[in-house]
Amino acid sequence: MTDDLTTKTTTTASSSGVKVAMQLKDVAVSFNGRTAVRDATFDVAANRVTSMIGPSGSGKTTLLRALNRLHDLTPGAKVTGKILLEGVDIYGPDLTVTELRTRVGMVFQRPNPFPTMSIYENAVSGLRFNGIKKKSLLDEAAEESLRAAALWESVENRLNVAASNLSGGEQQRLCIARALALKPEVLLMDEPTSALDPIATLRIEELMSTLKQQVTIIIVTHNMQQASRISDDCAFLLMGEDRAGELIEFNTTEKIFNSPIDSRTLDYTLGRFG
Amino acid sequence: MTTNTVQVPRSRRFAVGDSKPPTAERSWYTYVLAAAWILFLGVSGLFFWSIVSKSLPVWQKQAGTIITGTGWGGPYGGLPMIIGTLQTSLIALVIAVVVGLGTAISIVFLIPARLRLITATIVELLAAIPSIVYGVWGLLVLSPWMLAHFYPFLDSLGLTFLGSSNIATGPSILLASIVLAVMILPIFVSITREVISAVPQDLIEASLSLGATRWQVISKTVLPTARIGIMGAAFLALARATGETVAVALTIGTISKVQWHFFYPGTTIASWIATAFGEANSNDIQALMALGVILMVISLGVSLISRWFIARQRKILAKV
Numbered sequence: 184m185t186d187d188l189t190t191k192t193t194t195t196a197s198s199s200g201v202k203v204a205m206q207l208k209d210v211a212v213s214f215n216g217r218t219a220v221r222d223a224t225f226d227v228a229a230n231r232v233t234s235m236i237g238p239s240g241s242g243k244t245t246l247l248r249a250l251n252r253l254h255d256l257t258p259g260a261k262v263t264g265k266i267l268l269e270g271v272d273i274y275g276p277d278l279t280v281t282e283l284r285t286r287v288g289m290v291f292q293r294p295n296p297f298p299t300m301s302i303y304e305n306a307v308s309g310l311r312f313n314g315i316k317k318k319s320l321l322d323e324a325a326e327e328s329l330r331a332a333a334l335w336e337s338v339e340n341r342l343n344v345a346a347s348n349l350s351g352g353e354q355q356r357l358c359i360a361r362a363l364a365l366k367p368e369v370l371l372m373d374e375p376t377s378a379l380d381p382i383a384t385l386r387i388e389e390l391m392s393t394l395k396q397q398v399t400i401i402i403v404t405h406n407m408q409q410a411s412r413i414s415d416d417c418a419f420l421l422m423g424e425d426r427a428g429e430l431i432e433f434n435t436t437e438k439i440f441n442s443p444i445d446s447r448t449l450d451y452t453l454g455r456f457g
Numbered sequence: 458m459t460t461n462t463v464q465v466p467r468s469r470r471f472a473v474g475d476s477k478p479p480t481a482e483r484s485w486y487t488y489v490l491a492a493a494w495i496l497f498l499g500v501s502g503l504f505f506w507s508i509v510s511k512s513l514p515v516w517q518k519q520a521g522t523i524i525t526g527t528g529w530g531g532p533y534g535g536l537p538m539i540i541g542t543l544q545t546s547l548i549a550l551v552i553a554v555v556v557g558l559g560t561a562i563s564i565v566f567l568i569p570a571r572l573r574l575i576t577a578t579i580v581e582l583l584a585a586i587p588s589i590v591y592g593v594w595g596l597l598v599l600s601p602w603m604l605a606h607f608y609p610f611l612d613s614l615g616l617t618f619l620g621s622s623n624i625a626t627g628p629s630i631l632l633a634s635i636v637l638a639v640m641i642l643p644i645f646v647s648i649t650r651e652v653i654s655a656v657p658q659d660l661i662e663a664s665l666s667l668g669a670t671r672w673q674v675i676s677k678t679v680l681p682t683a684r685i686g687i688m689g690a691a692f693l694a695l696a697r698a699t700g701e702t703v704a705v706a707l708t709i710g711t712i713s714k715v716q717w718h719f720f721y722p723g724t725t726i727a728s729w730i731a732t733a734f735g736e737a738n739s740n741d742i743q744a745l746m747a748l749g750v751i752l753m754v755i756s757l758g759v760s761l762i763s764r765w766f767i768a769r770q771r772k773i774l775a776k777v
Contacts, residue, residue: 253665256662281668281670288666295659295660299682311677312664347776361667365667
C-alpha cells in the first residue's frame with residue numbers, strides 16, 4: 184500500500200498558489216467490506232473544472248458520491264480517509280450532512296427534475312428544503328439561478344408549467360439551476376451529458392466554462408474528449424487487479440492528455456483500452 | 458412435426474401483435490384457447506344477465522324506491538343499506554389510510570432492512586385471514602372492549618352525535634367500520650408500499666443533495682410523487698370494503714335503518730343480502746337482487762376509479 188502511494192504521481196494544486204476547494208486524502212470507499220475505490224489523494228482547485236475519467240468500474244462515480252456523503256444512504260457503505268471542504272472534514276462533527284449538501288451540490292446522469300413541481304418550484308426546491316419561505320427571496324433566487332443555468336430566457340414566461348414539459352437538455356439545465364440556487368461552493372456532476380444529444384451536451388459544456396467563475400466543478404465523465412475540452416485538472420482512475428478502482432494519476436488536464444507520467448494513462452487517453 | 462416445415466425466424470415466433478400464426482402452426486391448442494375464451498365470455502355474460510333479469514321487476518315497478526326508500530317489505534327501500542355501505546367503507550377507509558400510510562412509509566424508509574421483510578410479510582398475511590375470523594374477532598373480542606372502554610372514551614370527549622355509550626349494545630356501524638379497516642389495511646399497505654418504492658431513487662438522491670432531511674424527502678418528494686398511486690390504493694381498498702359481507706354481518710347488527718349514530722346498529726347492502734336471504738319470498742328475492750345490482754355498480758365504479766389512478770401513476774413515473 185505505501186509503495187503504491189510513493190509511486191503515485193499526484194500534484195497538489197495548492198503548490199501553484201491556487202485556492203483549494205476540496206482535499207481528498209487517501210480516500211477509499213467500500214461496500215460490505217469490498218473496496219470499490221481507494222488511494223484517492225488530490226486537491227480540487229477552486230473555480231476550476233476537475234474531471235474524473237477512467238473506464239467503467241474504475242470507481243469514479245463512487246468517489247464522486249463520497250464528496251457529498253450520498254453513500255450515507257447505502258447500508259454497508261464505508262468511506263475512509265479524509266475529505267476536507269475548505270479545510271473542514273466533511274465526515275467530522277463540524278459539518279452536518281445537510282449543510283454539507285447545500286455547500287456541495289450535485290447534478291445527476293439522468294435529468295431528474297421533480298415531476299410534480301413546476302419549473303419555478305424545482306428551481307427553488309433546495310431553498311424550500313432549507314426553510315426559506317419569503318416570496319421575494321425565492322423569486323430572486325429562481326431568476327438568478329435560471330439565468331446562471333442559461334435557461335431563464337426560454338422559461339421566463341412559463342415558470343409555472345410542469346418541469347416534465349421541458350426537453351432533456353433544458354431539464355438538465357433546470358437541475359443545474361436547482362443546485363445553483365443554494366449558492367454551493369462545489370458542484371458535483373455525474374456524467375451530466377450522457378443522456379443528452381450532442382447539441383444539448385455542447386450547451387451544458389459551454390455553461391460549465393462560465394459557471395466555474397462562481398462555483399468549483401467536479402465532473403465525472405466517460406467521454407475523454409469532453410474531459411479534455413472542459414476540464415482544467417484531471418484525475419485518471421483505473422480498476423486494479425482486485426477489481427477495486429484506484430487513482431492512477433492526477434494532474435492538469437493538459438499534462439494528463441499530452442505528457443502523462445504513467446504509461447496506463449497514456450494508453451487510456453490514446454484509446455488503447457477502455 | 459409441422460413446425461419444422463415452416464421456417465419462422467426465432468425472434469418472430471412470439472412477437473406481440475402477430476396474432477395470426479401461419480396455418481401450419483395452428484393446432485389443437487389454438488382451439489382450446491378459443492374455446493376457453495368463448496366459455497369465459499359466455500359465463501360472464503350469463504352471470505350479469507341472470508342477476509339483472511332476476512331484479513328486473515323491481516326496476517320496472519319501483520326503481521326510485523329501491524334507491525331512496527327506507528322500509529323493507531311493502532315497497533322495498535334500499536337507502537339504509539346504501540347509506541350504511543358508504544358509511545362503513547368510508548370510515549374504514551379513513552382509518553386504514555391513516556394507519557396504512559404510516560405503516561407503508563415505515564416499511565420502506567424507516568425500519569431496518571431485516572425487519573422490513575418480516576413486517577411486510579405480516580401485513581400481507583393479514584390479507585389471508587378468512588373474513589369470518591375477522592367477524593368473530595370483532596364480535597367476541599373487539600365489541601366487548603369497545604363497550605367497556607372505547608365508547609365511554611368517545612363519550613367523554615363529548616362526541617354525542619355518535620350516540621350514547623349507555624344505550625350501545627355492541628354491534629354498531631363503528632364496530633363494523635373498525636373491523637373493515639383492519640381487513641382492508643393489508644391491501645392498502647401493500648399497494649402503497651409498492652407505489653412509494655417505485656419512486657425513482659434519483660429523485661430521492663436529488664432531494665438529499667439539496668440538503669433535504671429524511672422527513673422532507675418523504676413528505677416533499679416521495680409522497681407527492683406517489684400521491685396518485687396512493688389514491689388508487691385507497692380506492693382499491695374501498696372497493697374491497699364495499700363488498701365485504703360476513704364480517705360486517707356479524708358486527709353491524711343488521712337493522713334496516715338509516716343510522717347516523719355510529720354507536721348503534723345499522724346495515725350494509727352485502728350484509729343485508731346475506732342475512733335476509735334465508736327467509737326471503739320471491740318478491741324479497743327480486744329486491745335483494747336489485748340491491749345486488751346496486752352493490753355491483755358501486756364496487757365496479759370504485760374499482761374503475763382505482764384503475765384509472767394506478768394507470769395515471771404509471772404514466773407519471775414513465776415521464777420521470
